[in-house]
Amino acid sequence: NNALAELHIKKRQEIVVILRSLTTRIVVYLEDIKLGVQRLGAFDFIRAKARLASEWSCVLPSIGEDTRVKAAKHPLLADRLRAENKEIIALDYELHADQRLIVISGPNAGGKSVSLKTVGLLQYMLQSGFLVPCSVVSTFHLFENIFIDIGDDQSIESDLSTYSSHLKAAKHIINFSSSDTMVLMDEIGTGTDPMFGGPMAEAVLEEIQKKGAYGIITTHFSNIKAKAEKLEGVINAAMLFDVENLVPLYKLQLGQPGSSFVYEVAANIGLNKKLIKRAKQLT
Template sequence: MKKAQDELNMWKLEEEKEVYVILSTLTNMVAEYIRELNIDIEAMAYYDFLFAKGRYSKSIDGRSVSFNSKSYIDIKQGKHPLLGRNAVPLDFTSGDKYRAVVITGPNTGGKTVALKTVGLLTMMAQSGLHVPVEQNSEFAVFADILVDIGDGQSIEQNLSTFSSHIKNVINILNCADNHTLVIVDEIGSGTDPEEGMGIAIAVLEQLYDKGAAILATTHYSEIKDFARNHEGFINGSMEFDINTLKPLYKLNIGKAGESNAFLIALKLGMNRNIIERAHEVTYKEKKDYSQYKWEDKLKENYQEVEIHKQKTAEFKEAKKKNAAIERTKAKSKFNLGDCVYISFMNRTGVICETENSKGEYGVMVMKKKLKINQKRLSLYISGEEMYPEDYDFDIVFESKQNRKNKKILSKRHEEGVEVIISKGDSR
């Protein structure tokens, strides 16, 4: 026996040696064509990249654009690729008579989306991708696109909102030149309004002097006046429906926008006297806001909200009831009389006791009752198929004597007669 085992081990070693020889030979054969293989891999990667660009262009309805080196941007019906084809298109022009656009308007009006759309489309075009715009759109080629968007406050670095913005703006000022596009959202925000406004105007002047193309948003009225009076700057605004108080998400270059905070607060239910006093404090003039009457609309909206809440509550309640019914149905995986397959015993048995708190069923196997977890059981034949309706399972699960005693006790009490009930039996 030992001799045979040694011989087997020797042949296994010989087999491993032969496998090594074969693999080494094949590797050497492949290595002779390493240059050709590298060329093929590069070609495959290049064509895969081209096809991916084509598929992406088709998915966003992209088009090719023309380029210039004069910091001139002319976007016709541009759409942010992540917003889909149903997004409100953006028309944007800069770099001809002006190269700095300051956008104003209410919150949630689309100012930040407009900034991101211009910046992202510019980067996509410079990367060789088609962009979702109409024909005859034109983009400038920039050496850098410097952006400060969002709230970069950090507990770890002990930076507030204002500090994080200023840190980004300092880096932008150090890098900006006449080949740079600078995009700044809510410039000068996060601090005292007067000081923030002063910093914002000084930064915009410095960026303009450096020759950068500028796209910025703000709520400061002083910056709107600065853009109106400073050469090379122009105001822009996101259009707003004053009747419905809803943003239209359209950029209107050449006109400054209003934040409409007073009107929005008035529509939401703030007292008209408070709004008029706020207007007087802000603009040093009185204004009558009684012309804006939304009381009826507010009542209708309130009723609609209440109806919506009621329907939502009813829906949630119905959902809970359905879930409870489903849980009740799913609670018992097997029923009495079901024939189940017992995986670890490789044989079948019949469910004789319902599930207990541990997830175990009583299973009759070879005339013995065993407790087996449901995870080790699978349905083989349902009891409905095996037995007729209202079948008396005592015939299967109970001994003859037990059944006889049950019959006696159902009629009368008799001393010495007892019925043995298995633990966990719910029948």
């Protein structure tokens, strides 16, 4: 046993001697090794971006003063639908001096948030050096800032409710927006009494418009749709809905506000007909 233990010790000592010898030989090439590691990392990153671009059918669009995008697709949604043997409906949109802000309205589950996220994701991908899934004839403007308010950021730790978290985001957006800012706000003004949340959202929209920012804002509030008609550089858009078949079409149509189709959506998911009828009576 003692002899075996001594052999193990000698083995470890010999390993140390070999490692020291190797270290002494290669230390003179340390800077070259560091440079090689950096280059390998860069090549691996470029290759990964190229593979992603190939898998998602991405292109390099033009860069210009305006944003005019054709056939934009959310890549993750496209992947999911492809797995279900379904075709994604591409998105066309434009942001320019005469159409800086697009206010999207329409039914729940009709594609408002997906449209907003598609715009934001493609913009961020391009500004991060990635090719983007859209038509090659598309043109993007590169913004200095991209401000996003999507989802529910309520926090017990920070003592933030749903509405106060949205107000905090709106405060930051208003304070730091400019004519070189993209703003993406989902369901503006929600999380509180619509009687007060609507006017607050309207005031926020006015301030963002005054700042000259560009972007997409989604809403269900009628006063926001009405305000969009009056503000210069702001346009309404609707997510289309097939009333006859009670299904969303997931198509964005510019120039007119959309309806929430509350009762149609309720009927489509199988809500009790008597309940829907009673809701109509109470409207």
